[in-house]
Amino acid sequence: MNRYFEVPVYENLALVGASGAVGRIVLDQLLKRQLPMRNLKLLASSRSAGKTVRFGDETKTIELLEPSAFDDVDLVIASTPDEVSAEFASWAVERGAVVVDESGYWRMDPKVPLVVPEVNPEAVTQHQGIIASPNCSTTQMVVAMAPIYREAGIRRVVVSTYQATSGAGLAGPAELERASKAALGAGQADSPASPKTFQHDIAFNLIPQIGSEKHQGYTSEEMKMVYETRKIFGDESIQVCPTCVRVPVMVGHSESILIETERPLSAEEARELLAAAPGVTVVDDLAGQRYPMPRDCDGCDDVFVGRIRKDLSSENGLAFWCVSDNLRKGAATNAVQIAELLMKSAPVA
Structure with a gap:
């Protein structure tokens, strides 16, 4: 059984694309909406890895996006180009994480729910490791x-x-x-x-x-x-x-x-x-x-x-x-709302 069906809460979160315009707003939303997470990991390509980002009172260092970065990660929010999502999403899912993806790569995959919480929140429970967020328009x-x-x-x-x-x-x-x-x-x-x-x-x-x-x-x-x-x-x-x-x-x-x-x-x-x-x-x-x-x-x-x-x-x-x-409801806010739905619908051990 995959680990994302076993954990009672999504405590360990990773943000992929932390240095981008949407990633910055995701960080603001995580603080504003006070998601109940224990750890937050920021991931990006080698171009941004090593840079630092403010998150509330903390200064967090962006880590390199690679397969091992998803060890012990429960939930991923990602805003990347399609080709990046096509590669990294499987790394995360194989390690038991659920990916909330902002790219266009997974949206029309029949195995991937496409979710807007105000419209079809029930679809969030139908995922097989990946949930897509729609195009902003x-x-x-x-x-x-x-x-x-x-x-x-x-x-x-x-x-x-x-x-x-x-x-x-x-x-x-x-x-x-x-x-x-x-x-x-x-x-x-x-x-x-x-x-x-x-x-x-x-x-x-x-x-x-x-x-x-x-x-x-x-x-x-x-x-x-x-x-x-x-x-x-x-x-x-x-x-x-x-x-x-x-x-x-x-x-x-x-x-x-x-x-x-x-x-x-x-x-x-x-x-x-x-x-x-x-x-x-x-x-x-x-x-x-x-x-x-x-x-x-x-x-x-x-x-x-x-x-x-x-x-x-x-x-x-x-x-x-x-x-x-x-950049908000069209992208970052919708992804964080999906994460909230996941946390509310997570099975209790």
């Missing part, structure tokens, strides 16, 4: 969809995303800053004539491509939203039409979402359902010019919803605007 959308799906069903979703540069890692905001300064005439020598992180210059621009060409003119980012949404809800009948756009914003993904429900639902009913849903904050006062915006949601863990209204073209249609900090 999918996560905030399904959190907002969930209360409406439970009440009235959902046939179809049309979503346009406005995704912040931080979705591309630490290099994204840095490139936006450099490009903006160059466009405004400051530091012309540093002008990114050939953008490295994005396909085009991101300064004062919108780029309607995130990811590579994938399927019938849709990008890999867009197809993630299709496949992941269906898997999270366990409903292959949901039709999703996504368009993903990179925008010159540092932090915070925004989404314009149009859903078609199984039965008609008024805007007032939808607003009440969303206001009562866990992890959702409704900010919806058009007359008062109050609605979610990325700047206001930066540093917050909730999914914010506003501009809730009936679709004028469909009896069963609802439209709304959705904003969330992509």
